[in-house]
Amino acid sequence: MKSDMELKRQVEEELEWDPSVDATDIGVEVHDRVVTLSGHLVSYAEKLAAEKAAQRVAGVKAVVVEMDVRLLHTDVRTDEEIANAVRAIIRWTVGLSEEAVKVQVEKGWVTLRGEVDWAYQSHIANRTISSMRGVLGVSNLIEVGGDAAALDIGEQIGKALQRHAEREAKRIGVKVHEGTVTLTGTVDSLAERSAVRGVAWSAPGVRAVVDNLSVG
Structure with missing residues (x-):
């Protein structure tokens, strides 16, 4: 398992690598694999990009965002x-x-x-x-809105997960009730977790997604 110091270094490197983020304006702290981002950014889009960059680093358990947006004139x-x-x-x-x-x-x-x-x-x-x-x-x-049978929704999500990553699909459980999809299981990173949520949201008839996935 990566140490907090190693995660901090990798998050900082990921922020510097992302062209949509100015890493010089962002502070990074890590405690027990939870990353806290702080600073003042010039756009809401950059704020979201910084959050996603931190989530892409394998081993990050959660991201706390303490950044605010100060628009250019x-x-x-x-x-x-x-x-x-x-x-x-x-x-x-x-x-x-x-x-x-x-x-x-x-x-x-x-x-x-x-x-x-x-x-x-x-x-x-x-x-x-x-x-x-x-x-x-x-x-x-x-x-x-819209209505779709729970069985149909679950099958479509399962097939989509297998198309994207068959190995990961075997570790993910999908339950559907009245249009609400509940995801369970383990993924390797926050980026993979986000991708699985995206697959669930893309299915017709889905009204809400409950993410109970854990990052291994």
Whole structure:
């Protein structure tokens, strides 16, 4: 098992390697394999990228984010400008109407509410909006509707996991109840854990994912 000092060094190296992150603005501390990131970043997208970079390092048990976003003067937008841009993104990238998803912006923080048929629509909207200049954060409260049999959902997720990584699929349990998928088992890294969650969210009929996976 890696020591905390070794994990700290590898997380710092991963942050320096990621071109979307300015590692000089980020502090890294590790205690009992839990990584704490601190500092001031110039965008919400960079904050998310730093968190994902730390999660990619094998052996990291959890990531605590204590970073805040301080926009560059050139990136500051009014709430009205952000709201108009968000509505355009939802319409053009996901194909959803203003009636399907409601947008609220308060001091640069975007909140999305509504209902969609597929979970991927919610994820695309969230990912794209998180990369926008002027956005300080995103609360994605979009619910996923649609009905699908639990057996069908479980089978589709199982097949998808086998296509992605057959060895890992054998160590992961999938239970479905009323559209809620519960994942159990062991994965090798936080990045693999995130990938498994992504597979579960991509299945039709999934409304929520409960992640009970442990990192070995």
